[in-house]
Amino acid sequence: MNLKPETIAKIDQLVPRYPTQRSAALPLCHLVQEDQGYLSNEAIEWIAARLELEPINIQEIVTFYPMLRTEPVGKHHVRVCRTLPCALAGAYQTCRRLEQELSCKVGHTSEDGEFTLEYVECHADCGHGPVVMIGEEQYNDIDPDKASELAAKMKSGELPGGITYS
Amino acid sequence: MAIQEQRLIFKHLDEPGYSNDIDCYLRHGGYEQLKQAVTMKPEDICAEVMDSGVRGRGGAGFPAGMKWKFLDRKSGKPIYLVCNADESEPGTFKDRQIIHKDPHQLIEGMMCSAYAIQAKLAFIYIRGEFFQGYRILERAIEEAREKNLLGENILGSGYSCDIIVHRGAGAYICGEETGLIESLEGFRANPRIKPPYFPAALGLYQCPTIVNNVETLCDVKHIIEMGGKEFAKIGTPGNSGTRIWCVSGHVQKPGYYEFPCAAITLGQLIYDVCGGLKPGRKLKAVIPGGSSSKILRADERFTGKLKNGTDFDWGIEDIPMDFDSLMAVGSMSGSGGVIVMDDSTDMVEALANINYFYAHESCGQCTPCREGVPWMRKITQRMIEGNAREEDADLLNSIADQIAGRTICAFGEAASWPVQSFIAKFKDEFVEKAREQAARRKAGELAAKETTLI
Ligand SMILES: Cc1cc2nc3c(=O)[nH]c(=O)nc-3n(C[C@H](O)[C@H](O)[C@H](O)COP(=O)(O)O)c2cc1C
Ligand code: SF4
Numbered sequence: 001m002n003l004k005p006e007t008i009a010k011i012d013q014l015v016p017r018y019p020t021q022r023s024a025a026l027p028l029c030h031l032v033q034e035d036q037g038y039l040s041n042e043a044i045e046w047i048a049a050r051l052e053l054e055p056i057n058i059q060e061i062v063t064f065y066p067m068l069r070t071e072p073v074g075k076h077h078v079r080v081c082r083t084l085p086c087a088l089a090g091a092y093q094t095c096r097r098l099e100q101e102l103s104c105k106v107g108h109t110s111e112d113g114e115f116t117l118e119y120v121e122c123h124a125d126c127g128h129g130p131v132v133m134i135g136e137e138q139y140n141d142i143d144p145d146k147a148s149e150l151a152a153k154m155k156s157g158e159l160p161g162g163i164t165y166s
Numbered sequence: 167m168a169i170q171e172q173r174l175i176f177k178h179l180d181e182p183g184y185s186n187d188i189d190c191y192l193r194h195g196g197y198e199q200l201k202q203a204v205t206m207k208p209e210d211i212c213a214e215v216m217d218s219g220v221r222g223r224g225g226a227g228f229p230a231g232m233k234w235k236f237l238d239r240k241s242g243k244p245i246y247l248v249c250n251a252d253e254s255e256p257g258t259f260k261d262r263q264i265i266h267k268d269p270h271q272l273i274e275g276m277m278c279s280a281y282a283i284q285a286k287l288a289f290i291y292i293r294g295e296f297f298q299g300y301r302i303l304e305r306a307i308e309e310a311r312e313k314n315l316l317g318e319n320i321l322g323s324g325y326s327c328d329i330i331v332h333r334g335a336g337a338y339i340c341g342e343e344t345g346l347i348e349s350l351e352g353f354r355a356n357p358r359i360k361p362p363y364f365p366a367a368l369g370l371y372q373c374p375t376i377v378n379n380v381e382t383l384c385d386v387k388h389i390i391e392m393g394g395k396e397f398a399k400i401g402t403p404g405n406s407g408t409r410i411w412c413v414s415g416h417v418q419k420p421g422y423y424e425f426p427c428a429a430i431t432l433g434q435l436i437y438d439v440c441g442g443l444k445p446g447r448k449l450k451a452v453i454p455g456g457s458s459s460k461i462l463r464a465d466e467r468f469t470g471k472l473k474n475g476t477d478f479d480w481g482i483e484d485i486p487m488d489f490d491s492l493m494a495v496g497s498m499s500g501s502g503g504v505i506v507m508d509d510s511t512d513m514v515e516a517l518a519n520i521n522y523f524y525a526h527e528s529c530g531q532c533t534p535c536r537e538g539v540p541w542m543r544k545i546t547q548r549m550i551e552g553n554a555r556e557e558d559a560d561l562l563n564s565i566a567d568q569i570a571g572r573t574i575c576a577f578g579e580a581a582s583w584p585v586q587s588f589i590a591k592f593k594d595e596f597v598e599k600a601r602e603q604a605a606r607r608k609a610g611e612l613a614a615k616e617t618t619l620i
């Protein structure tokens with residue numbers, strides 16, 4: 001495993017804070033995913049070993065929590081909220097526009113690896129639907145026309161990509 | 167004339183120049199209540215919280231003082247405090263505001279609460295999608311630590327307690343308190359059965375644990391500031407304090423609005439506070455407490471007896487916005503998420519949207535929930551895809567009836583209530599959907615219409 005020294009430092013600092021090592025499993029999945037972009041089998045085994053657990057103990061978490069992934073995402077990770085308040089505000093129309101603009105079907109990564117487009121559920125900002133997230137940045141009140149603007153900015157490189165962890 | 171908000175929890179958060187750093191918070195009188203709290207007897211703070219009557223803001227509306235009273239203090243095991251910042255009930259968007267714009271209010275509320283219950287360690291379980299909120303909280307905690315407002319020997323009181331911010335990862339069921347606890351322990355968020363696993367007795371690491379919502383913990387700060395009895399005067403008996411109503415859907419001005427409980431009616435909230443509906447539209451229905459609460463139909467009459475014995479006879483616009491009134495009309499105030507729908511809304515599509523969410527979020531432990539909820543989703547999906555049948559409404563209802571009350575956690579109800587209430591109130595539209603599609607098919611047209619909500 002080729003983890004960045006900062007990641008290792010964060011992990012070493014975090015684990016002893018918890019009353020049990022196992023409690024650090026989900027935080028470690030986050031940290032390793034942020035470092036690597038996704039959780040490979042090797043990463044899962046590494047986390048398990050670090051916490052003195054079996055790989056299956058990590059595997060069962062990875063397969064449960066939707067934000068943990070076992071495959072890389074596109075350079076721009078685009079998430080469109082689709083639950084009722086955003087839907088009432090037009091989220092499905094927004095998503096259809098993004099599908100066209102990015103040449104990427106929702107639930108997939110574009111062929112060129114530039115975009116991953118996903119539906120997500122309520123992001124707790126329903127007063128400003130439709131809510132769209134690109135990487136870790138959230139954009140509010142995104143109607144189809146604003147979606148086109150966002151798409152243009154992603155394509156021109158003006159907007160940061162999906163993995164912008166600090 | 168718009169009705170003036172009366173903000174308590176959100177008092178400063180949108181003021182120009184108010185920032186989320188500790189200096190700004192201190193300038194606004196921040197941490198005075200923590201200073202006061204650590205000089206008080208912990209049981210006296212608990213008594214104030216009991217006197218305040220404050221009810222949980224996370225969904226169930228259980229009195230916080232009562233929950234704290236159930237805490238097993240004799241076990242000799244460490245006690246934990248957990249702040250539920252999972253905020254994932256569709257329609258709810260208040261905790262995010264506190265975390266982003268006033269994190270120190272939450273930290274102060276938590277430290278006062280932690281001291282009151284003599285917690286050894288506290289956690290904030292924050293949903294994984296709040297990337298920025300997580301960073302804001304981490305920074306705020308370090309600021310508070312530097313000023314000795316948390317950590318070792320807080321303000322020289324001899325009491326020590328730290329806060330760990332723990333990130334979820336996209337699973338709604340982590341909002342359910344025992345699922346949350348499993349998640350914190352490093353497992354899948356499979357809720358535990360109650361009894362025996364009431365967190366106050368057997369919670370985190372099988373130790374006594376108090377789980378409270380972000381807003382509830384903020385209330386504790388204000389209860390200490392004004393005293394429980396004074397706090398109880400806000401609102402009405404049994405419905406004390408303010409509530410932050412998160413209004414979304416078809417109103418002119420969606421957003422969050424804070425009012426004392428029962429200070430306004432649902433009609434005032436929609437028409438005066440939120441500017442009414444979009445031009446030319448009429449109100450059709452309201453889901454008043456997050457997507458799992460039962461839907462109210464705009465032209466219903468609500469009649470019955472309140473807890474205090476008085477009779478009521480209300481139209482939808484007359485319903486006072488508080489815990490007991492919304493309960494009396496057969497729904498709930500839940501998490502405060504008010505979803506407004508106008509007459510352009512297709513109810514079958516709206517339910518299909520809700521069913522999609524719950525089907526995706528069942529943890530899978532109980533058969534009725536794991537099998538039944540996706541089954542309901544399949545039916546509403548089939549209906550909007552052009553294959554609705556006249557008997558679908560009854561079929562949906564019978565599945566929901568077989569889930570609710572037969573599961574480990576309240577998710578079973580959360581997923582069934584929308585179906586049961588949509589069918590109870592809008593059955594005609596579900597039947598009509600099948601007839602319409604049959605007519606179109608007969609005319610040689612595509613049976614399904616283009617959908618907008620799913
Ligand atoms: C399916 C389900 C989801 C829930 N989601 C949340 C949530 O996102 N946030 C929250 O505070 N409470 C949520 N709750 C309620 C919690 O289980 C718990 O009652 C609450 O955190 C207690 O805090 P309170 O008494 O301060 O409201 C949920 C409950 C259920 C059954
Ligand atoms: S009711 Fe559903 S979510 Fe709750 S424990 Fe059972 S399967 Fe899991």
Ligand code: FES
Nearest residue numbers: 081086123125126
């Ligand atoms: S439904 Fe999209 S943010 Fe709540």
